[in-house]
Amino acid sequence: MKSIEQSERWHQRALKVIPGGVSSPVRAFSAVGGTPRYFVEGKGSRVFDVDGNEYVDMVGSWGPMIVGHAHPEVVRRVIEAASKSSSFGAASPNEVLLAEEIIRRVSAAERVRFVSSGTEAVMTAVRLARAATKRNVIVKFAGCYHGHADALLVQAGSGVLTLGLPNSPGVTPGQAQDTVVVPYNDFEAIKELFTKRGSEIAAVLTEAVPANMGVVPPAPGFNALLSQLCKENGALFILDEVMTGFRLSSGGWWHLINAEESWTPDLITYGKVIGGGYPVAGVAGPARIMDLLAPIGSVYQAGTLSGNPVATAAGLATLELCDENLYATLNRRAREVGDVVSTALSQEGVPHRLQNAGNLFSIFFADEEVRNFADAQGQDTKAFAAFFHSMLDNGVSLPPSAYEAWFVSGAHTDQDIELIAGASSVAAKAAASTLG
Numbered sequence: 268m269k270s271i272e273q274s275e276r277w278h279q280r281a282l283k284v285i286p287g288g289v290s291s292p293v294r295a296f297s298a299v300g301g302t303p304r305y306f307v308e309g310k311g312s313r314v315f316d317v318d319g320n321e322y323v324d325m326v327g328s329w330g331p332m333i334v335g336h337a338h339p340e341v342v343r344r345v346i347e348a349a350s351k352s353s354s355f356g357a358a359s360p361n362e363v364l365l366a367e368e369i370i371r372r373v374s375a376a377e378r379v380r381f382v383s384s385g386t387e388a389v390m391t392a393v394r395l396a397r398a399a400t401k402r403n404v405i406v407k408f409a410g411c412y413h414g415h416a417d418a419l420l421v422q423a424g425s426g427v428l429t430l431g432l433p434n435s436p437g438v439t440p441g442q443a444q445d446t447v448v449v450p451y452n453d454f455e456a457i458k459e460l461f462t463k464r465g466s467e468i469a470a471v472l473t474e475a476v477p478a479n480m481g482v483v484p485p486a487p488g489f490n491a492l493l494s495q496l497c498k499e500n501g502a503l504f505i506l507d508e509v510m511t512g513f514r515l516s517s518g519g520w521w522h523l524i525n526a527e528e529s530w531t532p533d534l535i536t537y538g539k540v541i542g543g544g545y546p547v548a549g550v551a552g553p554a555r556i557m558d559l560l561a562p563i564g565s566v567y568q569a570g571t572l573s574g575n576p577v578a579t580a581a582g583l584a585t586l587e588l589c590d591e592n593l594y595a596t597l598n599r600r601a602r603e604v605g606d607v608v609s610t611a612l613s614q615e616g617v618p619h620r621l622q623n624a625g626n627l628f629s630i631f632f633a634d635e636e637v638r639n640f641a642d643a644q645g646q647d648t649k650a651f652a653a654f655f656h657s658m659l660d661n662g663v664s665l666p667p668s669a670y671e672a673w674f675v676s677g678a679h680t681d682q683d684i685e686l687i688a689g690a691s692s693v694a695a696k697a698a699a700s701t702l703g
């Protein structure tokens with residue numbers, strides 16, 4: 268590995284002008300220590316930093332780069348759109364095409380309203396649910412992240428967790444008082460909550476598969492129970508697919524699981540993949556709820572850059588590449604990466620758990636199965652930090668926190684898997700050396 272001198276220089280400059288040097292907290296490496304790398308280029312599965320170091324990328328911008336960096340078709344469509352105008356602040360065809368593509372893929376979606384971030388998408392879904400039910404209380408699960416809206420920054424997973432903030436200062440008790448937090452995968456707790464407060468609950472909000480505390484698959488029947496409780500009590504079921512949407516299958520997690528469990532979410536939020544690396548997110552659902560939004564209804568929601576023609580062109584080009592072949596590749600690559608890393612850790616006797624839902628996976632540095640946030644917090648973060656840095660030094664860029672999913676793309680190759688396997692055997696030794 269070459270030096271990281273230029274990254275260090277950029278970071279010193281960044282620290283003087285940007286809080287913590289970063290535009291989003293997890294990027295600062297707080298959980299693992301050391302200097303964040305400054306990236307200048309990505310091509311397929313590889314990213315390059317300012318010092319010219321090359322890495323196999325397992326972050327993928329936290330999901331959006333599902334077809335790899337700078338995919339020629341996505342680049343072509345972006346340039347084509349950008350050369351005509353970056354933004355009109357008015358209606359334009361690309362947003363219609365993207366909405367049609369989402370609706371074609373997801374039978375629970377009849378309308379889509381576009382916004383620029385997952386945070387906004389969930390905020391909008393929550394506002395809609397409260398307006399539709401004329402109730403206030405939102406139920407969320409400990410360790411699930413739904414963006415940084417005030418009312419949802421309560422026990423919110425990785426970013427907040429990495430910094431050791433159970434809840435964020437600056438969120439008033441008033442803003443948080445209508446948010447009730449329940450342990451994930453706890454059938455009894457959610458039943459009891461509905462028994463006590465069912466008539467106050469506007470919505471249950473959950474990640475389709477929690478992946479912001481590491482990947483914690485829903486226990487069989489858990490989502491079905493949530494859906495049923497919502498239905499019986501006149502609440503809405505909001506499925507947050509910002510991470511999982513169009514990553515786990517052509518129609519997201521719901522599409523995948525609906526073949527086994529038949530339930531239907533009332534609102535679904537999307538982000539990440541639907542923008543292909545550009546700021547696009549959205550909330551989708553049946554017309555009867557979605558049409559409560561202005562200008563048809565009175566629930567206000569707006570955005571200067573919403574449905575932006577360049578961003579929606581990137582999203583559309585990306586979704587068009589998300590065919591059954593791509594999902595088969597993602598599933599295979601996820602299995603391969605999980606296998607080689609898990610094998611290396613086992614060889615060195617490092618306790619770990621590989622958990623996955625489809626191609627979304629993470630490795631917990633823990634002994635036992637992780638079913639909820641409390642379990643996730645039992646991880647050995649010191650072992651992870653050693654593992655992370657060794658992987659980075661050997662050319663693999665992992666998410667810089669033990670509480671994150673790892674992301675494969677359609678561009679990852681056999682050569683990448685070999686490189687990851689080699690780096691893992693070294694990194695597993697580094698992790699083992701931290702064990703007491």
Ligand SMILES: *Cc1c(COP(=O)(O)O)cnc(C)c1O
Pocket residue numbers: 383384385386387389412413414415474479507508509510538539548
């Ligand atoms: C990333 C994420 C969000 C927030 O999206 P942003 O675009 O970062 O605001 C919300 N929910 C889930 C499940 C996410 O993974």
